[in-house]
Amino acid sequence: MSEIAVRATPELRYRYAAGRYASVFLHGLRDGRILASRCHRCARTLVPPRIACTGCFGGMDEIVTLPPRGVLLAFTQVAFPFLDPFTGIPRPVPYCYGMVKLEGADNTFQYFLSEKDPGRLRVDQTVRAVFREERTGSLADLLHFAPVEG
Amino acid sequence: MRPVAIVGVAQTRHAERRDDVNYAELAFEVVADLLARTGWSHDRIDTVITASSDFWDGRTISDMAVQDAVGAAGKSASKVSMDGTFALVYAAARIASGAYRTCLVVAHGKASEGNPRLIANAAFDPIFQRPMGIDDHTALGLQARCFLDRRGLAPEVLAEVAARSAAAAATNPNAHRRQAAHVLVADPLHEDEIAPDSDGACAVLLADAEAVRGEAVWLDGFGFATDVHGLGDRDLGEPGVLPQVAREAYRSGGVRDPDRELDVVEVHDASSAQTLLWREGLGLSAAGGPAWNPSGGAMSAQPGFATGLVRVAEVFERLARGEGKTGLAHGMTGFVGQAHCAWILRKRARA
Amino acid sequence: MGDPVAIVGAGQTAHRSRRLDVSAPELIDEAVQAALLDARLEPDGIDAVVIGNMEHFEGIHLSDLWAVEGTGGAGKPQLKVATGGTTGSSLAQAAYYLVAGGLFRTVMAVGWERLSDSEGETTTGIVTAFDPIYERPTLAGAVSGLAIMACQYQAKHGTRAEDAALVVVQARENAARNSHAHLRQPVTVAEVLASPVLSTPIRHLDMCPTSDGACAVVFTSRPGDGRVAWVRGVSSRHNHTYIGDVTEGAVSYLHTLRLAAEDAYRQAGVADPRREFDVVEMYEPCTWAAFEWAEALGLCGPGEAARMWAEGATRLDGEIPVNPSGGVLCANPIGATGLIRVAEASMQVRGTGGERQVAGARLALATGFGGSFWSEVMVLGAAR
Numbered sequence: 001m002s003e004i005a006v007r008a009t010p011e012l013r014y015r016y017a018a019g020r021y022a023s024v025f026l027h028g029l030r031d032g033r034i035l036a037s038r039c040h041r042c043a044r045t046l047v048p049p050r051i052a053c054t055g056c057f058g059g060m061d062e063i064v065t066l067p068p069r070g071v072l073l074a075f076t077q078v079a080f081p082f083l084d085p086f087t088g089i090p091r092p093v094p095y096c097y098g099m100v101k102l103e104g105a106d107n108t109f110q111y112f113l114s115e116k117d118p119g120r121l122r123v124d125q126t127v128r129a130v131f132r133e134e135r136t137g138s139l140a141d142l143l144h145f146a147p148v149e150g
Numbered sequence: 151m152r153p154v155a156i157v158g159v160a161q162t163r164h165a166e167r168r169d170d171v172n173y174a175e176l177a178f179e180v181v182a183d184l185l186a187r188t189g190w191s192h193d194r195i196d197t198v199i200t201a202s203s204d205f206w207d208g209r210t211i212s213d214m215a216v217q218d219a220v221g222a223a224g225k226s227a228s229k230v231s232m233d234g235t236f237a238l239v240y241a242a243a244r245i246a247s248g249a250y251r252t253c254l255v256v257a258h259g260k261a262s263e264g265n266p267r268l269i270a271n272a273a274f275d276p277i278f279q280r281p282m283g284i285d286d287h288t289a290l291g292l293q294a295r296c297f298l299d300r301r302g303l304a305p306e307v308l309a310e311v312a313a314r315s316a317a318a319a320a321t322n323p324n325a326h327r328r329q330a331a332h333v334l335v336a337d338p339l340h341e342d343e344i345a346p347d348s349d350g351a352c353a354v355l356l357a358d359a360e361a362v363r364g365e366a367v368w369l370d371g372f373g374f375a376t377d378v379h380g381l382g383d384r385d386l387g388e389p390g391v392l393p394q395v396a397r398e399a400y401r402s403g404g405v406r407d408p409d410r411e412l413d414v415v416e417v418h419d420a421s422s423a424q425t426l427l428w429r430e431g432l433g434l435s436a437a438g439g440p441a442w443n444p445s446g447g448a449m450s451a452q453p454g455f456a457t458g459l460v461r462v463a464e465v466f467e468r469l470a471r472g473e474g475k476t477g478l479a480h481g482m483t484g485f486v487g488q489a490h491c492a493w494i495l496r497k498r499a500r501a
Numbered sequence: 502m503g504d505p506v507a508i509v510g511a512g513q514t515a516h517r518s519r520r521l522d523v524s525a526p527e528l529i530d531e532a533v534q535a536a537l538l539d540a541r542l543e544p545d546g547i548d549a550v551v552i553g554n555m556e557h558f559e560g561i562h563l564s565d566l567w568a569v570e571g572t573g574g575a576g577k578p579q580l581k582v583a584t585g586g587t588t589g590s591s592l593a594q595a596a597y598y599l600v601a602g603g604l605f606r607t608v609m610a611v612g613w614e615r616l617s618d619s620e621g622e623t624t625t626g627i628v629t630a631f632d633p634i635y636e637r638p639t640l641a642g643a644v645s646g647l648a649i650m651a652c653q654y655q656a657k658h659g660t661r662a663e664d665a666a667l668v669v670v671q672a673r674e675n676a677a678r679n680s681h682a683h684l685r686q687p688v689t690v691a692e693v694l695a696s697p698v699l700s701t702p703i704r705h706l707d708m709c710p711t712s713d714g715a716c717a718v719v720f721t722s723r724p725g726d727g728r729v730a731w732v733r734g735v736s737s738r739h740n741h742t743y744i745g746d747v748t749e750g751a752v753s754y755l756h757t758l759r760l761a762a763e764d765a766y767r768q769a770g771v772a773d774p775r776r777e778f779d780v781v782e783m784y785e786p787c788t789w790a791a792f793e794w795a796e797a798l799g800l801c802g803p804g805e806a807a808r809m810w811a812e813g814a815t816r817l818d819g820e821i822p823v824n825p826s827g828g829v830l831c832a833n834p835i836g837a838t839g840l841i842r843v844a845e846a847s848m849q850v851r852g853t854g855g856e857r858q859v860a861g862a863r864l865a866l867a868t869g870f871g872g873s874f875w876s877e878v879m880v881l882g883a884a885r
Binding site (some may be wrong): 006008010011012013014016017018019020021022050051052053054059088098131 | 157168169170171172174175178182192193205208218219221254260262263264265267271272276277280
């Protein structure tokens with residue numbers, strides 16, 4: 001007896017509320033700034049901003065602007081195709097992204113890198129944020145982080 | 151089970167949409183509120199159990215979104231993918247094991263971020279049931295029709311029950327304010343006879359006997375069970391596994407005569423038919439007995455997996471205020487009551 | 502403390518890339534029946550069930566309720582615990598606490614996954630575990646998250662791709678002795694290095710597969726006669742929401758695993774894990790991870806893990822055998838994977854490991870991994 005398989009494609013759409021802190025951050029990007037939240041109790045500074053301090057559970061009420069510069073702590077070139085849950089089509093590859101420790105932040109920020117060749121990237125490289133000319137208040141206002149020569 | 155007490159509870163004002171907050175902010179709201187009410191600092195909390203639904207949140211590992219917001223960093227935490235009343239079982243077990251002295255339980259649900267009907271359809275068997283387009287509302291309709299038929303009741307009975315729920319909900323400051331119309335949604339159920347889709351969260355703080363002085367509200371008994379899945383494999387006109395669950399809750403909670411001994415009962419009634427059917431399932435007589443869904447039950451707000459935990463919170467608050475000594479809080483997971491959970495709460499001194 | 506808890510039986514399916522011969526309840530039943538047989542119990546000897554699964558991969562909401570007939574849970578108390586990759590180990594923990602707390606005498610933990618149901622879109626599902634605004638645009642599932650970690654480890658210790666490749670070479674050798682494993686063919690270092698790059702530095706053969714499979718483990722406070730595995734230590738750390746928060750930016754060792762292990766070791770009275778454990782079943786989703794996990798577990802010092810593997814210390818007949826089952830690199834039905842580590846560790850302690858038995862094993866370690874670098878640890882021993 002042959003095996004039967006039944007195809008089903010549940011199409012589920014979601015409308016995620018960005019929330020208070022993401023809204024602040026995205027408005028900051030629109031203005032060409034990278035914002036972080038700082039804990040009133042332990043002064044931990046985290047980007048993106050969020051409501052609860054990951055260290056001491058204090059409130060992260062203070063919003064600060066970080067310099068658009070940091071150190072690349074890790075990176076990878078994604079080379080395999082996979083279906084992007086956002087678009088429903090395969091995400092274009094290859095691309096590089098990394099974890100950037102922005103000046104003044106106590107954590108890292110995960111974002112795209114300008115360089116597509118991982119051979120030209122290095123852990124501990126200095127990188128700077130590059131914004132798009134036209135900005136709308138979305139994460140894509142940030143184009144990528146680019147290695148700073150020298 | 152070794153003694154476990156509820157130290158405090160908090161819930162959000164449930165709403166049709168909380169677009170101002172993401173999940174972390176929603177959970178933090180209720181946890182911060184709970185800590186403020188109890189005067190506890192977050193480092194007194196040894197462990198955390200959350201309850202959330204991946205499908206509702208549109209996020210695989212939905213617990214990940216709230217880990218920091220519930221103060222789980224540096225602590226052992228886990229999650230139950232069922233209604234908060236079931237998460238309470240795991241939380242109570244962690245304390246009863248002696249490994250942890252205190253445990254925070256946080257449940258959240260935002261109906262507004264997805265489409266609850268499509269999500270519900272995805273819970274039905276993909277081969278035999280889903281293709282009919284069945285969802286939670288149509289399943290409730292099937293159940294209501296079976297129930298009315300079995301008991302020989304007219305559909306107008308449901309409208310009366312719904313009106314009583316609405317009147318109670320009007321006194322509930324946390325109720326999801328809505329204008330529900332008397333229009334047929336899933337025959338024989340009208341919109342105002344079906345619980346709303348809400349955004350909300352609830353938090354409950356548990357502790358062992360050492361943390362408690364004087365009188366407290368204790369988790370004295372519980373029962374839970376899961377029925378078979380297929381709608382056709384169950385008798386929708388009957389309360390399913392609820393009588394068995396109730397019997398176990400009463401037995402473990404030392405309740406022999408629920409009508410007389412229970413002062414307050416809060417159930418998750420997803421429809422006005424369930425308001426009646428679950429009452430039967432709990433072995434309560436049709437009239438008299440304990441205060442029944444004084445909050446308005448799920449008809450006042452239905453924030454996903456937080457709904458049953460809100461029932462626990464409502465019973466706790468009434469007992470804590472002195473409005474009775476013994477209460478029952480009920481929660482469900484799955485449609486038309488596939489899985490039920492019932493807790494017996496009792497206000498008393500340490501045993 | 503609570504009631505002492507022992508594992509008295511474990512069962513698992515044949516894990517394969519596609520189990521089209523069974524429905525999910527049938528797949529689960531295969532593992533459950535094997536566990537009951539091993540535990541010498543009838544179904545009514547199980548008081549409650551804890552089940553776990555990542556329902557997005559099956560596209561079935563409330564998958565536990567749908568699959569209830571496979572677990573034998575219909576009419577019984579059944580809880581669903583699902584925490585992503587750590588699901589399997591979270592199940593073991595939940596079952597343990599339910600028994601230790603005196604809520605039930607005998608609880609069966611059941612983990613299952615049919616990744617073939619999502620037709621190869623596992624990465625797609627995993628991407629949705631992460632923040633929709635900040636992380637999904639860049640993240641390529643578990644693969645790139647692990648690649649980021651491997652990049653840091655490599656930069657810190659100068660570990661080469663061929664060093665990491667030894668982990669899967671050895672895993673496949675072990676899996677050849679495990680009929681349940683999905684990938685059992687031997688591989689060579691050259692083959693690993695020749696396999697396509699998924700996300701630098703992780704290549705295809707460095708990465709675990711996606712499998713269909715199920716596992717069931719029976720926990721009880723009333724073991725009969727016969728050898729059992731006592732739960733001696735249990736811990737977890739589910740720190741953080743964002744990957745960027747992990748260890749303040751440094752992921753060259755797994756911080757949560759270190760913390761969870763220290764807690765579990767303390768409970769179990771283990772002071773020198775390298776010498777005291779007879780076997781380790783670790784949840785290594787890729788070759789590089791094995792090195793990070795070994796260091797976080799205190800089996801060796803920072804940067805020394807590659808040498809452990811190179812010198813054969815981790816082989817079945819070595820000083821500290823790692824993953825005699827073949828590990829996650831050889832079978833990965835995600836909802837079950839962490840539970841399989843517990844099952845395999847329990848088999849070692851109970852002496853039922855067959856061809857993959859570590860001689861005289863009395864103390865075993867099982868770990869779980871998932872989420873934004875979350876960890877879980879369970880210590881099992883022949884003595885209570």
